[in-house]
Amino acid sequence: MNAAIVTVGxxxxxxxxxxxxxxxxxxxxxxxxxxxxLHLSCLDDEADIxxxxxxxxxxxxxxxxxxxxxxxxDDRTRAAVARWLGVEVRLDEDELxxxxxxxxxxxxxxxxxNRRQAELPLxxxxxxxxxxxxxxxxxxxAGTRVFVLPGVPREVYWLWDRHLRPALLAGGAQRPRAERxxxxxxxxxxxxxxxxxxxxxxxxxxxxxxxEEREGTVRVTLLHDEQREVHAAWLAxxxxxxxxxxxxxxxxxxxxxxxxxxxxxxxxxxxxSCTGGRVASRxxxxxxxxxxxxxGLVTYSNEAKSDLLGIDxxxxxxxxxxxxxxxxxxxxxxxxxxxxxxxxxxxxxAGPGGGTPDKPVGTVHLAVAWSDDPACVVHxxxxxxxxxxxxxxxxxxxxxxxxxxxLQRSQEESP
Amino acid sequence: MNAAIVTVGxxxxxxxxxxxxxxxxxxxxxxxxxxxxLHLSCLDDEADIxxxxxxxxxxxxxxxxxxxxxxxxDDRTRAAVARWLGVEVRLDEDELxxxxxxxxxxxxxxxxxNRRQAELPLxxxxxxxxxxxxxxxxxxxAGTRVFVLPGVPREVYWLWDRHLRPALLAGGAQRPRAERxxxxxxxxxxxxxxxxxxxxxxxxxxxxxxxEEREGTVRVTLLHDEQREVHAAWLAxxxxxxxxxxxxxxxxxxxxxxxxxxxxxxxxxxxxSCTGGRVASRxxxxxxxxxxxxxGLVTYSNEAKSDLLGIDxxxxxxxxxxxxxxxxxxxxxxxxxxxxxxxxxxxxxAGPGGGTPDKPVGTVHLAVAWSDDPACVVHxxxxxxxxxxxxxxxxxxxxxxxxxxxLQRSQEESP
Numbered sequence: 001m002n003a004a005i006v007t008v009g010x011x012x013x014x015x016x017x018x019x020x021x022x023x024x025x026x027x028x029x030x031x032x033x034x035x036x037x038l039h040l041s042c043l044d045d046e047a048d049i050x051x052x053x054x055x056x057x058x059x060x061x062x063x064x065x066x067x068x069x070x071x072x073x074d075d076r077t078r079a080a081v082a083r084w085l086g087v088e089v090r091l092d093e094d095e096l097x098x099x100x101x102x103x104x105x106x107x108x109x110x111x112x113x114n115r116r117q118a119e120l121p122l123x124x125x126x127x128x129x130x131x132x133x134x135x136x137x138x139x140x141x142a143g144t145r146v147f148v149l150p151g152v153p154r155e156v157y158w159l160w161d162r163h164l165r166p167a168l169l170a171g172g173a174q175r176p177r178a179e180r181x182x183x184x185x186x187x188x189x190x191x192x193x194x195x196x197x198x199x200x201x202x203x204x205x206x207x208x209x210x211x212e213e214r215e216g217t218v219r220v221t222l223l224h225d226e227q228r229e230v231h232a233a234w235l236a237x238x239x240x241x242x243x244x245x246x247x248x249x250x251x252x253x254x255x256x257x258x259x260x261x262x263x264x265x266x267x268x269x270x271x272x273s274c275t276g277g278r279v280a281s282r283x284x285x286x287x288x289x290x291x292x293x294x295x296g297l298v299t300y301s302n303e304a305k306s307d308l309l310g311i312d313x314x315x316x317x318x319x320x321x322x323x324x325x326x327x328x329x330x331x332x333x334x335x336x337x338x339x340x341x342x343x344x345x346x347x348x349x350a351g352p353g354g355g356t357p358d359k360p361v362g363t364v365h366l367a368v369a370w371s372d373d374p375a376c377v378v379h380x381x382x383x384x385x386x387x388x389x390x391x392x393x394x395x396x397x398x399x400x401x402x403x404x405x406x407l408q409r410s411q412e413e414s415p
Numbered sequence: 416m417n418a419a420i421v422t423v424g425x426x427x428x429x430x431x432x433x434x435x436x437x438x439x440x441x442x443x444x445x446x447x448x449x450x451x452x453l454h455l456s457c458l459d460d461e462a463d464i465x466x467x468x469x470x471x472x473x474x475x476x477x478x479x480x481x482x483x484x485x486x487x488x489d490d491r492t493r494a495a496v497a498r499w500l501g502v503e504v505r506l507d508e509d510e511l512x513x514x515x516x517x518x519x520x521x522x523x524x525x526x527x528x529n530r531r532q533a534e535l536p537l538x539x540x541x542x543x544x545x546x547x548x549x550x551x552x553x554x555x556x557a558g559t560r561v562f563v564l565p566g567v568p569r570e571v572y573w574l575w576d577r578h579l580r581p582a583l584l585a586g587g588a589q590r591p592r593a594e595r596x597x598x599x600x601x602x603x604x605x606x607x608x609x610x611x612x613x614x615x616x617x618x619x620x621x622x623x624x625x626x627e628e629r630e631g632t633v634r635v636t637l638l639h640d641e642q643r644e645v646h647a648a649w650l651a652x653x654x655x656x657x658x659x660x661x662x663x664x665x666x667x668x669x670x671x672x673x674x675x676x677x678x679x680x681x682x683x684x685x686x687x688s689c690t691g692g693r694v695a696s697r698x699x700x701x702x703x704x705x706x707x708x709x710x711g712l713v714t715y716s717n718e719a720k721s722d723l724l725g726i727d728x729x730x731x732x733x734x735x736x737x738x739x740x741x742x743x744x745x746x747x748x749x750x751x752x753x754x755x756x757x758x759x760x761x762x763x764x765a766g767p768g769g770g771t772p773d774k775p776v777g778t779v780h781l782a783v784a785w786s787d788d789p790a791c792v793v794h795x796x797x798x799x800x801x802x803x804x805x806x807x808x809x810x811x812x813x814x815x816x817x818x819x820x821x822l823q824r825s826q827e828e829s830p
Binding site for chain 2: 011012013014015016017018019020022023024025026027028029030036037038039040041042043048051052055059208210211219221270272274275276277278279280281283284285287288289290293294295296297298299300301303304307308338350351352353388389392
């Protein structure tokens with residue numbers, strides 16, 4: 001069954017706000033087996049909203065609308081839906097009583113304009129909203145079901161779980177397709193697609209790629225009508241990607257690192273130059289990270305590298321701060337300074353300045369040590385493309401991945 | 416003049432990708448004085464794309480299309496635009512030569528499918544793309560101008576600057592409205608709007624709010640037809656917001672901090688517990704930050720606070736790690752450990768666990784020291800709402816803002 005999403009809000013059209021509701025709702029609709037055909041955004045304008053409903057209804061049997069349900073005259077969605085349905089709006093006494101009770105509970109004064117929020121198109125059914133004052137509602141015209149929600153993401157999520165999901169559960173595909181995913185790091189979408197050609201060639205398999213720019217990872221999702229087929233394809237895909245696997249399920253990269261360190265009973269200290277604390281902050285985003293990560297060092301200058309990590313200034317002078325030698329020394333130094341099991345070192349040139357023909361912008365050396373023995377260090381010499389921020393994101397993803405690699409190596413090599 | 420944006424891509428409709436092109440292009444169109452009326456997203460389907468063009472053209476004189484220009488059979492935008500124009504596609508020999516040259520320059524083999532990228536609707540003019548292999552083009556039907564771009568954001572930005580902006584410059588409003596903006600921190604949108612009511616009441620003034628969740632800031636933009644009026648309102652607004660001002664222009668918060676430190680000739684060392692390196696990494700995102708920021712410490716555990724910052728364990732035992740006393744000691748300790756002019760300390764409970772009735776989740780103590788004298792420390796006791804990640808973002812914004820405050824205090828108090 002087809003679905004469409006209409007988002008209403010002048011801030012979206014001006015580019016002041018980013019429409020995240022459409023993405024969030026699309027994932028949920030897809031999860032129930034609906035095919036989302038259109039996303040439509042328009043101004044808080046009655047005629048435009050009604051026109052978008054018309055377009056949506058001509059492509060889909062289920063239409064979700066968000067935004068424009070506030071208390072002010074700018075909020076036109078109620079009137080637009082009524083116009084499209086060909087009915088009047090009327091005050092819903094039940095909803096009014098509910099809104100009055102909400103205001104009383106929050107100890108806030110209710111303005112006359114808030115009464116408008118209790119108005120619904122005639123024939124529409126209210127969807128009780130317990131987390132905000134804008135009531136949601138649903139209506140139907142000529143076989144198209146319309147669900148109308150406020151624009152606040154938190155309220156959208158709540159209303160989806162409470163009302164929309166149960167109402168829509170039966171209408172999706174007979175059975176949602178089986179899917180499994182994993183995450184990769186250090187390999188772009190096009191090379192991934194090339195490597196996974198044999199998997200894409202399997203009968204009935206669909207492969208989706210989603211670059212996660214903020215994470216520096218790519219999520220690969222495999223779909224098939226049969227659970228068994230998708231599992232086999234998922235194993236085969238990982239076989240083909242090998243060392244680029246960052247997580248075998250839906251865990252984010254930093255979550256994998258914390259989980260693997262916890263499972264191995266190892267601790268980590270980070271020392272970061274060009275990433276400036278990004279690896280540390282990604283680890284600390286994971287609840288409970290303190291068990292395995294208790295300190296990190298941001299050693300942006302050469303002096304800081306010597307002071308905090310005990311790196312011989314002569315080593316830096318000889319090889320340069322961005323070098324395999326210094327990355328290895330940082331990893332060993334971080335491990336010692338933090339009295340931890342593993343130490344990570346990252347040094348590189350994030351740009352825009354600082355590049356040389358030998359060491360262009362994007363050059364990053366990464367190392368992880370798991371013992372005082374200089375032989376027990378893994379090293380990666382990378383060249384990340386992109387802007388300063390992208391290089392930093394990709395290098396921090398590379399660093400987290402290298403911790404996973406080192407952990408595996410240290411366990412393989414222990415007797 | 417009205418504009419509309421059509422984005423094509425199945426990944427957008429499935430919720431795998433977030434449409435950031437529409438937001439980016441809308442801001443630019445608004446800047447040229449266009450009113451953006453619609454954002455429409457559809458699948459890589461020829462009929463759907465043509466239908467969206469029809470809807471867009473019925474609301475706008477300028478239509479921008481992104482996506483669906485790749486080399487594979489899935490990429491249907493060229494054919495859909497041709498269908499809507501009522502023409503055939505034909506191979507453009509100039510564009511083919513250009514694509515062949517691009518492949519040669521990058522040293523990559525050109526597949527036969529890449530030839531398809533040189534096909535354009537008859538009568539369309541190519542917009543030469545120097546940063547990717549998908550050619551952009553423009554066409555016109557019955558007074559509607561259509562610009563068709565690939566979906567890769569980097570290429571969209573480049574093509575906008577090179578081709579679209581010059582072509583569209585003349586078509587916007589006679590004169591774009593004057594605007595000025597500033598950024599705030601530590602105050603939500605609704606409280607901001609209340610505080611700025613006197614400014615909103617000024618004749619002809621429009622006030623826009625854009626919450627920047629990733630930054631923990633809110634951007635406030637004032638608009639008016641007259642430059643002089645917008646400037647006066649901008650000054651009045653800052654007077655009303657006072658201590659919440661994070662930047663008086665379009666600088667991001669970390670950029671302000673680096674610029675102010677540079678201007679004052681001062682250096683900073685950070686020590687972070689609950690924010691785990693976020694302040695450091697936001698500073699290092701600013702090119703040239705190394706002049707004022709050369710090291711940071713992530714002291715997640717009590718032991719790390721004592722080891723790296725020289726904090727007396729008895730102080731932590733007496734007041735708890737999340738306390739004004741420990742934040743102040745962290746600030747002083749960071750300043751000493753980094754031999755810098757200023758030291759920042761942040762300690763708090765980001766959640767989801769760890770909260771107590773006295774110190775609920777979201778409690779954060781922040782301090783900045785600008786001398787060894789314990790009197791030369793500013794302290795902030797905050798309670799940030801939201802999830803773990805939101806608390807961390809807000810606390811790091813709070814920490815950066817406190818550095819600005821301390822810098823001002825230190826300069827006011829110096830003889």
